[in-house]
Amino acid sequence: MDPQTEEAFKRLDAVLQRVLQDAHAWNTWEYWLALLIGVAGLYFAWKASREAHEAKQAATEAGRTVKIQTVTIELTEVAQKLERIHPDIKFSEARDLLSEISRRVRRVISPFEKDPDLEGKIKSLREALDATHSSLSKVRPSGQAKETEVPQAVYYAIESDFATLTNVVAELLGLFEKKGIDFGDAHAGR
């Protein structure tokens, strides 16, 4: 055997010795300590990930509760404004009131348009708003002087549309309040 081959065999033998030593490493306390640390590390990583997921879910749900409460407050204010219509209301006054109601209502209901519990009522509310706009446009005065000649014309034109709007807003308000309660109950049950 040439010296180079003999050297290679010696090296191989040393490697095999080390492999055999490592194969019996489970017999040593260092092996078990390292394994324990590894498993503990895995457990804590999993636990941290789960807690982060739960915290995110809780934050989302809290945000949704706040949103429902905001919508409920906004719709209550709109319902109060709808009651401000009176027989001597002027065209400009009715137009401003309707614009404000329309803007506020459309802003708060738009995120819930696809909600299966609310979409029917939201559609009715949109239709009622459109009908009121249409009725109001039919009493746009030909001149300011002429508006005073027919003092209750605006009221007669929009009275029933406002009554419809009031009813639909009240029904929608009820649905949002119920949603808020159901949501709170589901959250408390966890």
Next chain:
Amino acid sequence: MPAGNVAEIRKYLEEVIAATNAGKMDWAQANPTTFFWTSTPPRGRLVIQRVEKTVPRRLADGRMIATKVVHYVFQALDQNGTAQFSASGEDIDDLNPLLENLYGVAETSMSRKGLEFLKSILPKS
């Protein structure tokens, strides 16, 4: 409203329609759906308005649809603009066709006035 009063209102409305058709009452337009006539000397005003309502109606299959219903409102105002008399075709169904007729003749009266003005400003041939 008592039936006797309704009959009396019908009589007055028919008189107003006849006077308008005869060109004795000139109506003015306050807005696209309201006409008014002012007495001379100005002791009061008559107002006729077309009101359109959207009401829910249930179909035979149970579905709800929105239907448009038209009625007319007639008012007699004093010189301060206070309504002394008011009649709505919504409250008194029988009156609605007559009020519709009055609205039609008031609209025609306005349109006739407009055409007369147009004729007056055109160059004479």
